[in-house]
Amino acid sequence: MTSAEDAASVASLDKTPRTARGRKTLRALLDAAASEFGERGFHEASISAITRRAGVALGSFYTYFDSKDAVFRALVTDLSAQVRDHVAPAVRAAGDGIAAERAGLAQFIGFVREHKEIYRIIDEAEFVDPDSFRSHYASTAERIDQRLRAAAMRGEVRSDVSDVHAWAIMGMNVFLGLRFGVWNEDRSVEDVADLAASLLRHGLMPEDL
Numbered sequence: 604m605t606s607a608e609d610a611a612s613v614a615s616l617d618k619t620p621r622t623a624r625g626r627k628t629l630r631a632l633l634d635a636a637a638s639e640f641g642e643r644g645f646h647e648a649s650i651s652a653i654t655r656r657a658g659v660a661l662g663s664f665y666t667y668f669d670s671k672d673a674v675f676r677a678l679v680t681d682l683s684a685q686v687r688d689h690v691a692p693a694v695r696a697a698g699d700g701i702a703a704e705r706a707g708l709a710q711f712i713g714f715v716r717e718h719k720e721i722y723r724i725i726d727e728a729e730f731v732d733p734d735s736f737r738s739h740y741a742s743t744a745e746r747i748d749q750r751l752r753a754a755a756m757r758g759e760v761r762s763d764v765s766d767v768h769a770w771a772i773m774g775m776n777v778f779l780g781l782r783f784g785v786w787n788e789d790r791s792v793e794d795v796a797d798l799a800a801s802l803l804r805h806g807l808m809p810e811d812l
Contacts, residue, residue: 618666618667618668618669620667625666625667628657628659628663628666628667629667631657631658631659632653632654632657632659632663632664632667632668632674633674633677633678633681634657635653635654635655635656635657636648636653636674636675636677636678637678637682637718637720637721637724638656638720639652639653639656640675640678640720640723640724640727641719641720641721641723641724642720644723644727645671645675645727645731648671649671650664650671650674653674672731672732675724675727675728675731675732676732676735678724679724679725679728679732679735679736679739680735680738680739682718682721682724682725682739683738683739683742683743685714685718686711686714686721686743687742687743687746689710689711689713689714690706690707690710690711690714693706693707693709693710694706694707694710694750699754699757699759700750700751700753700754700755700757700759700760701754701759701760701800701803701804702800703750703754704747704750704772704799704800704803705796705797705799705800705803706796707747707776708775708776708779708795708796708799708800709792709793709795709796711776711780711784712779712780712783712784712792712795712796713784713792714784715780715781715784715785716784716788716792719784719785722780722781722785725739740773743773744766744769744770744773745769747769747772747773748764748765748766748768748769751764751768751769751772752764772803775799775802776799779795779799783795
């Protein structure tokens with residue numbers, strides 16, 4: 604499923620748009636919700652502010668969503684899909700398992716620099732909609748786990764990779780994205796990705812041991 608298809612599927616039950624115009628309006632609402640929740644947080648955000656940002660009538664919101672909670676839940680799913688689709692082509696094009704993780708991190712930090720609001724939204728999801736929060740991270744870790752296991756089968760990484768390794772890599776990526784994507788852009792994406800890839804490839808053991 605592509606991010607466009609994901610966007611069309613996140614409306615409230617029985618409100619999935621069936622026309623191109625409807626999908627365009629839904630996309631505008633989700634983008635406006637990202638800006639509103641990202642700037643004001645869930646509790647201060649309002650449906651009327653989202654529709655003003657989207658440039659649509661207030662009534663149009665309820666064509667797609669039942670509540671503020673519903674659009675927030677849809678937004679978490681949508682952002683997760685956007686990250687997945689942004690990262691996937693570079694990961695697929697990588698030469699080996701470590702290169703794939705390097706490419707994924709580089710693309711993720713690049714995405715974060717253009718969508719800094721993602722961290723506030725995902726963090727709030729832990730309390731606003733714990734199921735979406737958990738699903739976001741669980742699905743991300745599962746994709747990494749699948750990549751690592753495939754790389755292990757090809758002999759590119761150690762044979763005993765597991766979900767622990769996948770969650771560790773994801774945790775590293777999350778905090779590198781926060782530090783070098785949101786807080787400060789004082790190092791190049793390529794430099795950060797290279798150092799992280801070196802850590803994965805060689806670990807922290809001194810080179811002479």
